[in-house]
Amino acid sequence: MMMNTSIRRLFIVSTILFASLIGTLAYWQVLEARGLEDNPQNTRKVFAQMRIDRGLILGKDRAELARNKKDGDLYYRVYPQSDLAPQLIGYSDATYGQVGLEHSWNNYLSGTADEVELAQMLDTITGKQKRGGDLKLTLDPKVQKTALAEMEKLGKQGSVVVLEVKTGAVVAMVSTPSYDPNQLAANWTQLNSDPGSPLLNRATQGLYTPGSSFKLITTAAALENGFNPDSKFKDDKSSIEIYGNTVNNWRDTPFGNHDLTEAFSQSINTTFAQIGDKLGQDKLIEYQEKFGLYEKPPFDLPPDEVMPSGRYENGKLASPDTHLDPVQNVWMAIGQENVQVTPLQMAMIGQAIANGGQEMRPYVVDSVSDYNGTILKQAKPEQLREPILPETAAEMTKMMIKTVNDGTGSGAASKQVQIAGKTGTAEVDGRGPNAWFVGFAPANDPKYAIAVVVSDADVHGHDSSPVARETLLAALGLTTGS
C-alpha cells in the first residue's frame, strides 16, 4: 500500500532526528564536557568538591588536623589545630582553592584515587555517600607545638624541620609567621599583603643563605678527600687575604694552632676558606649534589611548594656545572656566594649524617585509610642517597658533639641528652643574620634530626640553638618545662 512507504520514510526521518539528538548529547557530554566544566560561569566544580565528604587529616597521635563541618549538602573544611601547621596541611576552600597536602593529596582525600574508589566500590553500587580517604601524618603535634611556640617566643620569621633519623619521616615542620586557615575569607587580603608572607611554607620554599651550616658539606668533602679530624691548621690574624678578598673570623682573637675538629666546632672561616680552596670547586659541588642540592627533594607537598637548594643566579637555580672563580669557590666553602638552601634540605643533611651516611626520602603522609580504618596506602621509608661513608658520618658526629658541648652551638646543650649540631650565622644585607642550627639527638643513637633557621636573628646568631634544643627534647619526650 502506498501509505506504508510514506510511513516508513517518516520513521527514517524520525530516526535521523533522534540520531541528531544523540549526536548533540555526545558533543556536550564528551567533546565539550571539559569546556563546559572549565567555563568560568560554571560553579559546579567548586561545589562538587564541597559536596565530597573529604577524609580527615590526622596527626601521629591521631589528633584531627583537618576535618569537615557539614552544612546542608555541603562540607566545609575545619582545621581544629588552627595555626599549628597551615603551610604544610594547606587548605581546601571553594573560593581560595587548594594548597599544601590538601592539594597534593586531593585524590585520596576526595576519594577519587584508585585505591579509595576500589575500597568503596560497594558503597558506590549501593549509592551510599562516599567518604574520602583519611591521611595519617607522621607529624607529631606535640613536637610541632613546641617548635611553633619556641619560634613564636622569638617573634621572628623562620622555620623548624624535624625528621626521624631512621626513616626520614617529618615529625615537625614549622614556618613562622603562621596563620589560621579557618579564617581565610576574613583575612585573605591581609594574608596576601603581609610582608611576613604567612602563606609561604618556609620549610620547603624558603631559600636561606646557609652561612656556616654549609660547613657540614665542606667538612664531609674534606674528610673524604685527604683531611681528617686531626688535620692541623693555624690562624694567627683571625683573617686571611685570599685572591684579593679578606675572609674574617667571627671573633677578633686568633684561634692559633688548631685541628679540623676545632675549626668545625668554632666555625673558623679562615680555615674553611683554605680547605675549600684546596678541595676545589668540583669536589665542593660533588658533595652538594651528593646531599641532594640542585634537585628538588621528593616530598609529599605539591611540586610548586618545594624549592631546590643550591647556588642561585638572578633568582634562578644555577647549573652545578657553572664555572666559578677560585674566589667564588672560597666563599662558597663557608656558605656564602649565593648558595641558598631550604630548611628541609638542611634537615635532610643532618638526618643523613645521623643515619650513618644514608639520606632517606622525607615524607609526612604515613598512610591513607578508608573510613573503616583499613589501610589503603602505606608509606615505606626509602633510602634516597648515600652521600657519605659511615666513617665520615661517625667523625662528623664527634665534631658536632664538640660544637654543642664546647663550641658555637653551646646554646643547644642539654643536661638530659647529648645533642650534636652545627650552627650557622649567615650575613644578610640590610638586616640581622640568619641563625641556623642543624643537628640531631641523641648523639650516640640518633633518633631525630633538626634544622632551625631564624631570620633577622640577634647578631651573635644565638636564636636558633635553644629552639633546636627544646624541640629535640620534646621529640624525645624529655620536656624540660622551661
Place this chain on the structure above:
Amino acid sequence: MQRNRELINFIPVMLLTLIGFVSVYAARSAQIDAGSLSYALLFAGLFLAAHLLLRLAAPYADPYLLPLTALLSALGIMMIYRIDPDLAAAQTTWLMVGLGVFALTMIFFRNYRRLDDYIYLLGILGVALLAVAIIFGHEINGARLWLKIGGLSIQPGEFSKVLITIFLAGYLNSKRELLATSTWRLFHIPMPPFKYLGPLVTMWGMSLALLLLMNDLGTSLLFFGIFLAMTYVATGRTAYPAIGGLLFMGGAWLAYNMKFTVQTRVSIWLDPWNDAVNKGYQIVQSLFAIGDGGLFGTGLGKGYLLFQNGEPIIPALHTDFIFSAIAEELGLAGATAVVVLFLIFCYRCFKIAIDSDDGFSKLLATGLAAGFVLQTFVIIGGVTKLIPLTGITLPFVSYGGSSIVANFASLALLLLISNRTGKERAK
C-alpha cells in the same frame, strides 16, 4: 499470546524501576525516607492493573508500548521524586488519573473508528481549547500555554493535539484521493490543484497564529509537523511537506522580524553565554548539567541539581528540563538509552500504522506517532541547544497532569488500533 509477551516485557521494566528507586533512596536517604520505596510497588500495581485491563479489553494489542510507557513513566517519577518528593506524589496521582483515562478510552472507544463520524466536532473542540488558552491563559516563560482553573494548571494544547490529530486522520482519509491528484508541476514536482491547497494554508495560518499569539515556536512546530506528516502519508506527495516546510520557514521568518520575543528567543539560542546569568541562564545551566554527566553520569540522586535550600538550579527542572537532569545523572549512556527508548516507542507506533488496514487507523496512528516524535525532538533538542528552546513536556517523563492524561489517551488509541489489526489477522 501478545499479553503474555507483554507480561514478560514488564519483568525487566519493573526490575529497572526497583533498582532506580532504591538507588535514588540510597543516594538521598538523608533527605527522603524509606516509605518512598512504596512508590515502586504502587507503580508496579498500577501498570499490572493496566495490563489486566488489556487482557480483557484489547488482548491483541501491541505488547511493547505499555512496558515502554511504564519504563518512561518510572524514569519520570524517579527523577521528579529525586528533585522534589512532594511533586512525585502529585505526579503519581496524575499517573493514576492518566491510567484512569487510559482505561476509559479503552472501554468507551473500543470501536474507535466511530470517532471518524465526529471529526468536525472534535476538530472544533481542539481549536476551541487552543483559543481558550490564548485568550484566558497566562504566560509562563513568555509562552501562553497554561490555563488556571481553581488550583489546577491545565495545558489545553496537550489535549488539543490529540483532538486535532483525530480530526486530521478523518479529514485526510476522506479527502486524500482528491488531495493526491496533481494538475500541474513546479520544478518537475507534481502539484495538487490550487483549491486543494486550502487545508494546507489553513493549518499554516493556524500554526502561525499559535506562534504569534502563544509566543511558542515549539507548539506551533508540533502542530504543523503533525499535519505535514499526516498529509504526506495520506497523499504520498512530497509536495506537501516541501511547500509546508517552506511556508513554515517563511512564517517563522516573518514572526522573527515582527515580534521582539521571538527575536530574543533566537538570540538566546544562538549565544546563551552572552547573558548566562539572566536570559541565557536556563539553557546555560542545562548545558552545564548535561556536560557534567559525561559518559556515565553522576549516578541517580548524585547530580548537582538543587541548591542548598532544595530549589532546583535550573528553573522548570521537573517539567521542561527533566531530560537535563537525566543526562546529568545517567550520563551519555543513560540519556542515549532514553532517546533510544523513545525511538523504539515511535517505531512501534509507526508499525501499528503500517500494520493496520484502513486509512483512518493508519492516519491516526501516524499522527499520534508523529506527535510523539516531534514533541520528544523539540524538547530534547531545546534543552541541548540543538534548536531554540521551547516549553513543552517530554512525553510520559515530565511532570504535568495534562501531558500525562493526553499521552495516556493517545497510548490507548494506539493500542486499540493494534488490537483491531491483531483481531482481524487472527480471524
